[in-house]
Amino acid sequence: MLTVQYVMSGMTKSVHAQCRQLQKPRIHCRAFSMTIELPHGPLGKVFIKTQLNQLVAVRDAPKYCRYHLVRDREMNLLTASYLSCDVKTVNYNYVLPVFYTSAFGKQGSVNMECPAMTGKPRVLCRRSSMTVYLPKVPLEQIRLRNHHGKTVPIHAAKHCHYILMEGNRHLIFTTSFKACDVQIKNRHYILTVVYGSDAKGEASVEMKCPVEETENIPSQAVTCGKSGMSVLLPKGSPEDVKIIGMCL
Known part of the structure; x- marks a missing residue:
């Protein structure tokens, strides 16, 4: 807090100036995921740093990456699974770099970090x-x-x-x-x-x-010969291939 005195029309007046100190975003570690409380701001300006050191908006990340970003009252909540695409294991901790912009235009960055659990391979x-x-x-x-x-x-x-x-x-x-x-x-x-x-x-x-919803499993390809034809199918077990019927 800062108190400023000034004189106006022969009278001494004062004003108290106070700014709320920005607190470090809180991180909640759970059994299978971690959540960070980010300052209120545009959801479209919350980014994660990928394994290739590129910034990607959380909203644009593939669904299989398992990120969840929502607005909750005066904050944004970002949740990432420990199996999410760009979560790394560093010094026995799960780490995900996050970049954000507050409602006042202030940019910030923080590492989501939780201790790695031992157990089933991830x-x-x-x-x-x-x-x-x-x-x-x-x-x-x-x-x-x-x-x-x-x-x-x-x-x-x-x-x-x-x-x-x-x-x-x-x-x-x-x-x-x-x-x-x-x-x-x-x-x-x-x-x-x-x-x-x-x-x-x-x-x-x-x-x-x-398999991503937008990803096409290799399509069928038919090659016709003089006395027969061959069909190229997606990779799988031969036992799962069946002839349903044939029409002339």
């Missing part, structure tokens, strides 16, 4: 790939379950362009949605990863990401 869905963070086990213990239900070592499928890297606390496995053993079931990309665990036996995790 899967991240991106535009054309998915990533899973696995416990740190010997690399040769990481295997994939193929279309026939058999487990195969990752190093035996070099032509599939799988990426397996070692992090500080985890193994990081990334696969394209178009990789060899990724299947499409119920409008989801699915791949099962089998890995060794500290306990006896082995463990597995199902990598699963939704």
